[in-house]
Amino acid sequence: MTDAPLAAATAQILKTEHSAGQRPVVKTFFDEATFTASHVVHDPNTKAAAIIDSVLDYEASSGRTSYASAEEIVAYVKSEGLKAEWQLETHAHADHLSAAPWLQEQVGGKLGIGGDIVRVQTVFGKIFNAGTEFARDGSQFDHLFHDGDHFKIGTLDAVALHVPGHTPADMAFIIGDAAFIGDTLFMPDYGTARADFPGGDARMLYRSIHRLLKLPEQTRLFLCHDYKAPGRDVFAWETTVGAERAHNIHVHDGVSEEEFVQMRTTRDAKLSLPNLIMPSVQVNIRGGHMPEAEDNGVSYIKIPINKM
Template sequence: MTDASVASAAEQILLAERAPDKRPIVKTFFDDATFTASHVVHDPETKAAAVVDSVLDYDPASGRTRYDSARKIVQYVRENDLNVIWQLETHAHADHLSAAPWLQEQIGGKLGIGADITRVQNVFGKIFNAGTSFARDGSQFDHLFHDGDRFQIGSLNAISLHVPGHTPADMAFVIGDAAFIGDTLFMPDYGTARADFPGGDARTLYHSIRRLLSLPEQTRLFLCHDYKAPGRSEFAWETTVGAERRHNIHVHDGVPEEDFVSMRTKRDATLSLPNLIMPSVQINMRGGHMPEPEENGVSYIKIPVNTL
């Protein structure tokens, strides 16, 4: 299926879902420590739900994890009597650890990610010298989404769109009139995601963004991060296709591909790596699971020296 035909299919779904009673309800939980927005999206008719991009609290100084952020999601799900069908990951995050396995134990749901997670596993499996025991076939996840895959959340139609560039495996999940787009775009006043991680590419990111912006202008976009642009005092994580097309400072309508690639490449060269990239990628490429414990029963996170 081509990009154009998949976008067209997604547009048809959106047009069919315009009735107010068919719009999904979205509740967002923002983690200030990692600037991450996790979303619970549900069908008001059937109470079927999905959790998108959950956060496991992690203290890098002590190496200890907590479930404070994830417990808020569990409380919301139980208070609203939701039936969680999916735990969705838009990509293997480099800035926070996923709480999906723990959430599965608490509230259920199949763990899904884009099929190109295998490319990420191959690249970072080598970087972290994960060894032959680390499977690089995506088997740590319950389901691998391909471009154009259709699925249901209760009575809501949904479709997965492959939107690489930030990483090779980025997926957007269009559910009714809402699209959960991971790190491809930020709020219009902040711009776009970096594209300098292994397997990332600014030109590919440009095409993925233009693909998302071909959806109907009223499409609600739910982002994975916000860092508060200069002059803005509040965190924000919801915008629309129309707002991004008109106002995104990096990629609004009329910005040529070459200008974007030049800007993104120069900007990325000035950025430091995310604080939690070492633990995050090692955990998230394993579907949120810790590395296998060693003979003393303890899991360890590796830090490659002079590599990244």
């Protein structure tokens, strides 16, 4: 990671301050079952849009999928006359299944994720014994983003920033004055993401967070999850760089890297695995597709015994 992509993202944000038409419109859909915030961001000038971190409904007890959460997004996209150009994933989620392939069928858009997904595919391909038929080259996605990649959503300039730590492949997408930062940060009163999954790294997470916190203080940050901090009765998923720097309980200004790593490592050691990690990871490393059906026409999720 270098400062050049960050400088480009900062310049882009400063540019949008002087042009209201360049400020993206953001609509968030919150799935309380998985505590996930999915975002639809669009260019008010052209109606071009991106759907970020969508959710496929999954009932663990029966293994059945449904589309109520994704259908809300489809209804919004159609009612607003939006053209979905991208289906973006900030990372391969461990707590919910992606609805991106189904959404592509309904409203279109190229499926994009960070290029280091190949590292995640390699690690979890071994854990789940996925076999040689499972490609570990990112080919399940339409586009692999790398640090500093520029792209467009209509007339809006966008920049992809590599922010590893939670997983090796985490990406933040800076679109106008809005940054979609996945699982790096939570609301200031809740803190930061865990870093104990395979390939995670608390030290790298700290550095990625501080990279994001160098963006202008007024930058809008849109988060992927919220769990209601103690004393807060409503879910929240939007904050700013300035608020995080001043108030984040884990990484506010003045917290050193060593202090953060000690806190994060101690905290992570006490956490249970996410309820849906087994199906989520196996599906999401495949770009939201189920494992290939076996000879009876049924897809299966594997659960490794005494491995995770």
